[in-house]
Amino acid sequence: GQNIDQPTEMTATEGAIVQINCTYQTSGFNGLFWYQQHAGEAPTFLSYNVLDGLEEKGRFSSFLSRSKGYSYLLLKELQMKDSASYLCAVRSDRGSTLGRLYFGRGTQLTVWP
């Protein structure tokens, strides 16, 4: 099975920076994804890392260290609309079976004015 761990809740204020951490243990690692999910809505894709290092996309950045089984999502210049659950998801490919994407429990971020 998979072991994906991320904090349950975080809070921050508008304009601040927040870092959401994710650690994982998996066999057949083939990429790590971050998704955003607002209450009652479908998850939407934010970022993808398969090699070590930082990927930047506007206000969002994501970092991966494969040797440490660690990733983080960095959100800058926080806005109220960023209040949502942030899901870390790990792709695990074993042999010829491809396509397993396992989600962590999600970090509920609340942004205060």
Place this chain on the structure above:
Amino acid sequence: DTEVTQTPKHLVMGMTNKKSLKCEQHMGHRAMYWYKQKAKKPPELMFVYSYEKLSINESVPSRFSPECPNSSLLNLHLHALQPEDSALYLCASSQDLSGANVLTFGAGSRLTVL
């Protein structure tokens, strides 16, 4: 069209009913997925289809029966469900099963089993 459309949005059924959830995408994606999500829990993978063939079944009980009639459609047939099967059922699609396969999710079908 960059959407995954799921119907119905809400479904209430008894334990002896037979119903189906439907999912449609017109992005030319060749991989489609069913996930189950309970309140305040992460989505759990149920099935993966690749090029209309079942690729992964995550040991899902047989009361859930998936079907992929063509590359745009994915169904989930429901029969003799239990109250604990009440959840949000999410359909997703991706280009294919290659490494950077970003999933596009539908809005979900919220199922209540009485």
